[in-house]
Amino acid sequence: MFRKMSKHVDFPTILDLAPFCAMDKLKKLPNVARGQNELLYSLFGIVEHSGGMHGGHYVAYVKVRQPVKPGDPRWWFLPKSANIPAPGSGDADVDSESDLSGYESGEGAAPSMEAPPGKWYYVSDSLVSEVSEEKVLRAQAYLLFYERVL
Known part of the structure; x- marks a missing residue:
């Protein structure tokens, strides 16, 4: 009746x-x-299932990036009442300049916006290892996780 697509x-x-x-x-x-006509999300996680519908094994691919700094545009998507860190708050070694690599200044994204930089990791029961983005993009995704970036 039901079959898992593999x-x-x-x-x-x-x-x-x-x-x-x-x-x-x-x-x-x-x-x-105002004038924004894109609602962009960046991939940061994948769950992959091997096996059938009645059993199997799950593994994950997770993208690890630098923490979001105060003033970064990714804070803008939280409701106004959210506890958003003010520029200059937090760790003393974090500069107040926002790392906007891959982002425009709030007027919208460049047509060829790239995903924020980071490293991908494969996570299983007893193994964590760094993997290439190419390997991640070849995964048989069961669940995809995206975060809003614009």
Whole structure:
């Protein structure tokens, strides 16, 4: 009756959800900039399942990046009442300049926006190892995890 699909399905590292949103509602949200026509998300995790529907094994691929610094545009998506760190707060060794690599200044993303830099890791029951992004993109994804970046 039900069968598990066991094949690769392509998935992007940057996903634009705007084409799937009601733009009239989207433009009224407080965390969407005026004139913004993209809603970009970056891949940061994958769960892969091997086996059948009644048993098997799960592994994960996780992208590890530098912590988000105060002033980084990724804080802008939180509601205004959220506890957002002020620039200059936090660790003394973190400079107040935001690391905007891959981001524009709030007016929108460049058409060829790249995923934020980081290292990918394969995580299983008793093994954690660094892997290439190419290996991650060949995974037979069961679940995909994205974070909003614009």
